[in-house]
Amino acid sequence: MQSGNAIxxxxxxxPQTLSNPPPTMTVLEYLRxxxxxxxxxxxxxxxxxxxxxxxxxNAENGKMRYRAVNSCIMFVPxxxxxxxxTVEHLKNPDGExxxxxxxxVEEHGSQCGFCTPGFxxxxxxxxxNQCPTDRQSIDNALAGNLCRCTGYAPIVRACxxxxxxxxxxxxxxxxxxxxxxxxxxxxxTTVEINSNGQKYYxxxxxxxxxxxxxxxxxxxxxxxxxxxxxxxxxxxHYLETVIYTGAVESLTAIDIDDGYIRIGAAVTISDAMAxxxxxxxxxxxxxxxxxxxxxxxxATLGGNVANGSPIGDSLPALVALxxxxxxxxxxxxRTVAAEDFFIDYGKQDLAPGEFLERIDxxxxxxxxxxxxxxxxxxxxxxxxAVCGAFSVTIHGNRVQTARVCYGGMATTPLRARNxxxxxxxxxxxxxxxxxxxxxxxxxxxxxxxxRGSSSYRSAVAAGLLExxxxxxxxxxxxxxxxxxxx
Numbered sequence: 001m002q003s004g005n006a007i008x009x010x011x012x013x014x015p016q017t018l019s020n021p022p023p024t025m026t027v028l029e030y031l032r033x034x035x036x037x038x039x040x041x042x043x044x045x046x047x048x049x050x051x052x053x054x055x056x057x058n059a060e061n062g063k064m065r066y067r068a069v070n071s072c073i074m075f076v077p078x079x080x081x082x083x084x085x086t087v088e089h090l091k092n093p094d095g096e097x098x099x100x101x102x103x104x105v106e107e108h109g110s111q112c113g114f115c116t117p118g119f120x121x122x123x124x125x126x127x128x129n130q131c132p133t134d135r136q137s138i139d140n141a142l143a144g145n146l147c148r149c150t151g152y153a154p155i156v157r158a159c160x161x162x163x164x165x166x167x168x169x170x171x172x173x174x175x176x177x178x179x180x181x182x183x184x185x186x187x188x189t190t191v192e193i194n195s196n197g198q199k200y201y202x203x204x205x206x207x208x209x210x211x212x213x214x215x216x217x218x219x220x221x222x223x224x225x226x227x228x229x230x231x232x233x234x235x236x237h238y239l240e241t242v243i244y245t246g247a248v249e250s251l252t253a254i255d256i257d258d259g260y261i262r263i264g265a266a267v268t269i270s271d272a273m274a275x276x277x278x279x280x281x282x283x284x285x286x287x288x289x290x291x292x293x294x295x296x297x298x299a300t301l302g303g304n305v306a307n308g309s310p311i312g313d314s315l316p317a318l319v320a321l322x323x324x325x326x327x328x329x330x331x332x333x334r335t336v337a338a339e340d341f342f343i344d345y346g347k348q349d350l351a352p353g354e355f356l357e358r359i360d361x362x363x364x365x366x367x368x369x370x371x372x373x374x375x376x377x378x379x380x381x382x383x384x385a386v387c388g389a390f391s392v393t394i395h396g397n398r399v400q401t402a403r404v405c406y407g408g409m410a411t412t413p414l415r416a417r418n419x420x421x422x423x424x425x426x427x428x429x430x431x432x433x434x435x436x437x438x439x440x441x442x443x444x445x446x447x448x449x450x451r452g453s454s455s456y457r458s459a460v461a462a463g464l465l466e467x468x469x470x471x472x473x474x475x476x477x478x479x480x481x482x483x484x485x486x
Contacts, residue, residue: 004192006019007077007080008080008185009082010178010185013177021193023076023077025075026073026232027076027084028040028052028072031086042072043118043146047072047291048144050070050119051115051118053070053071053294054084055121056069056085063175064175066085068122068124068294070144070298073226073230075225075229077191077200078244081185081187081188081247082182083181085171086117086121092170099162100120102162103162103165104119104120104155107157109157109158115148115149123162125293126163127169132163133160133164138156140380142156142159144293144381145292190208190247198238198240199216200244201216201219201244203248206250206357210330210353211330212243217352218240219241221243222243223246223251223265226299227299245266245355246266251266251358252266253267254272260324260363261361262360263275263358263359264358265300265356265358268296268297268299268301269287269295269301269314273287273290286313286374289380290313306350310407310413313384315338315407315413316389316407319389319403319415320390320403321361321362321370321403322339323337327350329351339405342412344411345412366393367393367395368392369391369394370389370391371390372387374386375387384407384451385451385460386407386460387406392423392472397427399425402419403420404420406461408457409446414443414444417443419437421439423436428472433469437462440465441458
């Protein structure tokens with residue numbers, strides 16, 4: 001195994017080498033304090049407001065792929081082998097503004113200006129990803145950027161104008177050169193950093209990952225660090241040893257094999273959602289509401305599972321779909337049902353030295369119906385109060401099998417087994433659903449907190465069951481909420 005203590009990346013189009021950088025220094029801190037590039041702003045330092053948005057470029061199959069991310073919670077070593085683009089890099093060498101910048105000027109999209117660089121960078125990523133120009137698509141893509149002056153209307157107009165532009169920008173014209181520059185970084189080695197006693201490892205294979213974790217079982221494993229990043233920026237945690245899984249190629253792979261969608265634990269939510277929603281269209285709305293584009297481009301499905309939050313958005317779906325988890329270590333490999341992985345609040349079925357390698361989601365079966373519903377105070381970027389996932393198979397007009405799982409109703413995502421028993425063999429008439437609702441009361445005793453009271457959660461859980469039954473009876477699906485605008 002080749003290893004090195006330096007990370008190599010492109011800052012704009014300039015190669016950079018950082019030897020033994022602090023493992024938990026954020027990209028935002030690096031830009032502002034080391035490079036003195038102050039166009040990128042700090043607003044919330046927790047990945048919510050988008051003022052710190054930058055764009056990462058990756059070379060994939062000879063082409064560049066651009067993704068907007070939050071620099072305030074992304075650690076500098078994650079940049080290894082990538083291109084980092086900030087608002088300072090967008091204008092042409094002759095000083096001409098980029099199309100998204102020019103559109104913001106023409107449509108008066110900037111007021112106080114603090115949020116403007118972040119909006120510009122999100123729009124730049126949309127520009128290169130050929131985002132549709134309808135209002136709903138623009139709103140979804142810009143959900144991670146907040147404007148304190150409430151200037152959204154001119155920003156949306158500017159975004160639509162920029163997205164309709166067919167002009168190639170300097171990044172398009174230099175694409176082949178950029179791909180070659182990234183290749184020349186020679187970033188396919190394992191990174192091992194020791195910065196004043198703080199260690200960072202970025203292995204390339206699962207065997208190296210298992211070996212490092214066996215030697216450092218106290219390590220904090222990260223992939224996107226969209227949760228762990230807040231431990232550093234908001235709670236000032238000191239992480240002595242960090243192991244990054246995003247460089248392990250098998251952990252970033254998605255395959256469809258033997259009746260399963262096999263998703264590596266380090267696959268981002270953005271990449272996972274594209275495949276999962278293709279097979280289970282009810283997941284489309286759930287994933288659109290999972291954070292923002294910036295969060296989804298860093299956060300991973302494996303991280304959401306391994307974190308084990310009782311309100312983790314993907315967990316009820318994985319349990320209801322009877323997903324399997326592949327657990328690996330230097331000693332053994334084993335498979336665990338998703339529903340058995342979550343033992344108690346903050347406690348998952350992972351022994352010291354073990355890591356989550358892959359999530360296997362069964363492909364849809366004949367006569368299977370799946371729905372998932374998330375209830376939160378805001379449509380975008382909010383944590384669930386209750387999330388309900390329902391998977392049944394129908395034979396004739398009766399429920400043959402049922403798996404029902406809720407998040408936010410217990411200390412872990414939990415199946416509603418009494419409700420399932422009440423559904424099986426019945427035909428989802430009003431009386432059948434009434435009995436299932438009554439059975440649901442025996443499955444949960446939810447807590448009261450600032451997201452909802454116990455009685456509210458119980459009522460919502462019952463309401464989601466009713467909605468599921470209504471959709472099956474009507475043969476319709478209530479899709480992603482369409483927001484009406486004047």
